[in-house]
Amino acid sequence: MAADLLSVQNLSVQVEDKEILKGLNLNVKRGETHVLMGPNGAGKSTLGNTLMGNPLYQVTGGSILLNGEDLLRMAVNERAKAGLYMSFQNPLEVPGISLANFVRNALEQRTGKRIRLWDFRKEIARALEVLQMDPSYADRDLNVGFSGGEKKKAEILQLLMLKPTLAILDETDSGLDVDAVRTVSRGIQEYQKDKESALIIITHSTGILSSLHVDRTHVIVDGTIVCDGDGSLVDEINQNGFARFETKE
Numbered sequence: 001m002a003a004d005l006l007s008v009q010n011l012s013v014q015v016e017d018k019e020i021l022k023g024l025n026l027n028v029k030r031g032e033t034h035v036l037m038g039p040n041g042a043g044k045s046t047l048g049n050t051l052m053g054n055p056l057y058q059v060t061g062g063s064i065l066l067n068g069e070d071l072l073r074m075a076v077n078e079r080a081k082a083g084l085y086m087s088f089q090n091p092l093e094v095p096g097i098s099l100a101n102f103v104r105n106a107l108e109q110r111t112g113k114r115i116r117l118w119d120f121r122k123e124i125a126r127a128l129e130v131l132q133m134d135p136s137y138a139d140r141d142l143n144v145g146f147s148g149g150e151k152k153k154a155e156i157l158q159l160l161m162l163k164p165t166l167a168i169l170d171e172t173d174s175g176l177d178v179d180a181v182r183t184v185s186r187g188i189q190e191y192q193k194d195k196e197s198a199l200i201i202i203t204h205s206t207g208i209l210s211s212l213h214v215d216r217t218h219v220i221v222d223g224t225i226v227c228d229g230d231g232s233l234v235d236e237i238n239q240n241g242f243a244r245f246e247t248k249e
């Protein structure tokens with residue numbers, strides 16, 4: 001059996017002295033797509049932020065291995081080099097840096113190699129096409145004046161260009177109209193073709209999942225995973241909500 005790409009064991013995390021994650025376990029293998037669902041405030045984004053190394057999130061217990069290496073000992077830029085990527089719930093606007101330059105820079109940082117402009121332009125043009133974005137977006141300042149949907153598409157564009165080993169998509173589908181959801185799913189499907197990498201999709205809604213292959217679904221309530229299942233768990237939650245997981249004795 002292949003070793004896990006990500007192994008989170010008994011993880012506890014505090015934010016501003018408040019315990020948010022309480023002994024969370026999660027194992028992800030290469031080639032898999034996992035869905036993380038749960039009510040508001042359950043700790044989903046906290047898990048993503050902790051994996052990315054955001055200093056606001058203090059690990060107070062447990063371990064995280066990425067590809068067998070101790071992630072918690074890696075600096076933020078080392079984590080990106082190791083192939084971690086997270087698309088944010090609210091992508092930042094970055095005046096003065098074009099989308100293309102931002103992506104090229106990130107790629108060069110990660111690989112340590114210079115990338116030929118001609119090859120890069122060809123590849124970004126293709127990614128823009130998959131996401132049905134006008135080619136002119138490559139040279140616009142990153143996210144500046146982008147609509148909500150365009151920002152989310154720009155995050156998926158980075159996913160396609162950077163080809164991370166483990167990608168976390170945090171509510172990439174929230175606030176998208178039906179057409180944009182379809183386009184974003186197409187971009188994610190493109191990424192799923194790479195069987196060496198894995199995906200964690202954090203979502204509230206199930207629209208984006210209807211056309212995506214899902215291997216495992218996890219329900220997180222109050223900082224721990226309370227239920228695991230296959231893709232069909234998504235449909236069940238879609239119908240019944242989280243109520244049955246939230247009943248406390």
Ligand SMILES: Nc1ncnc2c1ncn2[C@@H]1O[C@H](COP(=O)(O)OP(=O)(O)O)[C@@H](O)[C@H]1O
Nearest residue numbers: 015016020039040041042043044045046047056
């Ligand atoms: N940067 C932060 N500062 C203060 N509290 C935070 C921060 N991030 C998360 N929290 C708190 O942690 C809890 C879990 O938040 P979050 O992980 O964002 O939930 P989810 O993504 O599941 O909706 C919430 O109570 C939230 O207020």
Ligand SMILES: [Mg+2]
Nearest residue numbers: 044045046089
């Ligand atoms: Mg969140």
